[in-house]
Structure formats: structure tokens, C-alpha cells
Amino acid sequence: MRACLAAFRARARSVLRYRAAAAAAVFCQAIFGFILVMILETWYRDGSGAPISLAQAASYTWLGQAFLAFQVWGPDPELRDLIRSGEVARDLLRPTGLYGLWLARALAYKLVSVGLRFGAILVLAGLVLPAIGLGSIGLEPPTSLGGFFCFLAMLPVAALVSGTLTVGISCFQFRQVSAAGASAIAAALSSFFSGLVIPVPLLAGPLRMAAEFLPFRALGDLPFRFWTGVLPPSALPAALASQAAWILALGLGGAAFVRSRLSGLAVAGG
């Protein structure tokens, strides 16, 4: 456990150094946010009968951009390079469980990435847009204090789901050296089924059911529903239970996979 904590701290410090990359990402997120909320605004112009209001949909979309770094867009780049270069052999020498070590690093990578990015988007969408008269497509404050607490409670869950999925993608590398194919597909699934492009409550029946079943919803949809009041705080226990099941499944599955692979592992590189 202490070894994992040290791995977490080391990785967190290395991600913190890439502040320029974070600034660039924030710019991208702002542009995407504007495109997406303007599309929503146009949908709602003719629309009645939508299950959530424009204000809720816009807030949901901005939150998606603010917490974009939770998305599973590929393996932890550090671990990817370690596996490709063969340096991962050094991790094998450490007297710690491999999976725990990697999960700790992935969590640090995710949490610090989110930490560096979310504030700017929240300020832009929540304060700047209303101030310049674009409040109708901006980010509204949480509808209730209870909803906000549920949102906060879901953030560590989001980090854990994101971390276990990220390590899961890295596992593909053990089989194929490159995880590029798996990453591309995971990236698209993750952004679609977490409601990044279209809020999940607006999806049609079968798509919405798939989104509500898959673990990706923990990366955005679930926490954002609590913030925007689409879900009442009383839905928290069920949400936590379903995601805890996913975290357990992903974590145990990943750990078992890593263990089984280690016996027949041929390290690449030199």
C-alpha cells in the first residue's frame, strides 16, 4: 500500500509539470463546449417534450468538458512507453503487486489531469458566460446542496472507474504491443456513452439503456445528473452500488489478467 502511495505521488508530480499541455487542452475544451451547447440551443428552439431542459443540458455539456480528463482515451502514456520499450521489466522486479502499482499511477494521472483543467472551464461557463449575456447556454450552479454533495461523492467513483478502465486498455498491450486499436474504440465509446457529445437523457431507448448499463456513465453522466438535478439525491445509493460493482469487476478482472499474463511474459525491447 505504501509503495502504491509513492507511485501515486511520483506520477502526480510528473503530470503536474505539463501545465502548458493543460492550458492547450482547456482551450480545446472551451471551443468544443461552445460548439456543443450551440447545437443544443438550436435543437431546443423547435423542441418541446425533451426529458431535460436546455439549461440542464447545457450545464451537463459544460461539466463534460470541465471533467474531460476522466475520459478513457487510451492507456496511461507512461505505462504505454514502459511496455513498449521493455522497461516495464523493472516494475516486475519491485516487491509490489503490479496491478496496484499501475492503478495508483493511472489514478494520479487522471486526478491531476482533471485537477489542472476543470477550474478554468467552470469559471468560463459558470461565471463569464452569464456575465456577457450568454447565461442561457452556460453552466448553472447545482440545483440543490444535496445534489452537489452527491456530485462530489461521485467524483472519486469517476476516478476509480477511469483508472481501472485505463489500466485495462494498457493490458491490451501485453497481447499486441500496440494498444492503438483498442484505444481508438475505447475513446469513442467512452465519449459517446458518458454523454460527452449528447447528454445521455436525450438518447433514444436502446442507446440510453446501453449507456445506463455501461461503466462509462460514471465518467460523466452520473455525477452530472446529480449536479443538474436530473437525478434526485435519493438515487445516490443505487448509483454508488452499480458503479462499485463495475469497479470491482474491472479491478479484479484486470488484476487477474495481469497475473495470468506474467507467467508467460516475454519482455519486449532491450
Next chain:
Amino acid sequence: MSPLRLYARLVGMSIRSQLRYRSALVLQILGQFVVTFVEFAGLASLYALFGRYDGWTLAEAAFLYGFGDTAFAAADALAYGFDSMGSLVKTGDFDRLLVRPLSPVLQLLGREVTLKRAGRFLEGLVILTWGWANLVDPPGPAGVALMAAAFVGGVATFLSVFLVQAALTFRTVEGLEVMNAFSYGGKQASAYPLSGYRRLLRAFFLAVVPVGATVYLPICAILGRRALPGLPEWIQPLGPLMAVPFAFVARWLWRRGLERYSSGGG
């Protein structure tokens, strides 16, 4: 050997090397096809909920969406070399391109034609065809000719965005994430009718990164729609021409970067 024949050889090499891993390639194409198709299903489900988007029917929107996806996928497949400029400059490998008697732009373009992008391309083609088949007034020969022009214009515009990204890499060394806002952002923006955005964003995608001009305007002309209030309709078929000045700006930026470039690695 003429530059174009050399380029064709490079492309041939890249394709043959990708075909070495045939099963992985097929899986990637299939995966990409399914995933991009799900994204379109999202658009369709919004239609089920709201009925119309700014007066556009689902068939018209599918026509535009599929068309934009094919153009972006083609440009994305061709632009692999521009995208890899970051690592080329960092490792110093870019210097090797400079000593060869072939334009570095052609060499970059020839590094790889990414076959797995075929997944998105095919998805775009399917959506486009479905939209076409369901149009009340499908395009005639003139419309098809305009579609070809719009395709070339769209691909040229996206390629130019990637070239600007490559040009900026001379200075920043690291690949530039900022440019994703214009490449992927442009793709996202061109998937929907431009008239749905507020003024500033419309102007941006008409004049600065002109994906709106090169794709959206001609598609409106083909569909017989008024593209934007205040824009005369005779301009709409001329939209693809906006790719020309934009490509020149991109080339100018690239040349400037190249002139000032003094190797990055060792």
C-alpha cells in the same frame, strides 16, 4: 523520378506495410465503422426527440453529416505525416527529410496513408448514401459535380489545418494540442448545419478555418437550401474555392517555419 511518382511509391510502401497486419487492420476498420455509426445513431435519436434541426430533415442532415465524415476521414488518412511532426522534430529525424531531393511536404504525406481511417470513411459513405436515397429532391449531374468539388475543398481544408499544425511544430517542438480545436473541432462543427451556431462561430468556420465554406455552403446549394440569412445564394456553389486562400496561408506558414528551423534533436 518525378516527385509525384516518388510520392506514389511511398504511398505504395506504406500500404503494403500496413497490409502485413491484415487481421488487426480489418478489426480496426470494423471497430471504427461501428463506433462512428453509433455516433450517428445519437444524431438520429435527437431527431426522434426533437423532429427537426433548424428546419433540416433527418435525410438532409444525414447527407451533410456523412459527407463531412468522408472528407474528414480522407484528410485524416493522408495527414498522418503532419501529425507525427512532433516526434520527428524532437528526435531529429526531420533533418533526414531535408537532405533528400524531394519536397518535405510530399515526404511527410508519403509517410503513411492510414488505412484504418477507412472505417470512418465507409460509415460516412453509408450515411451519405442513406441520406441521398431519402432526399425529396436528390442531386442531378450538376449536384454530383458540385459534390466532387466540395469533397476536394473539404479534404484540402482539413489537410491545410494539419499542415498549419505541422508548421507550428517547428517552433513548439511538442505536437500542438491547441490545433485539435480546429481539426476535430472543425469536424464536429461541420457535422451540423452552420446556421445553427451563433454569429461568431459561423464567421469563424466560414472565413478563418473555412470548413463551413468548403462543405456546408455547397451542400446547401445541392439541397436547394438557403445556407445563411444575409448570404446571397449564388455564392453557395463557390464555397469550395475558399480552400485555395486557406491552403496558401497554410503553405506560407509552413515555409516560414521551415526557413527558421534549426534542427531540434541530435
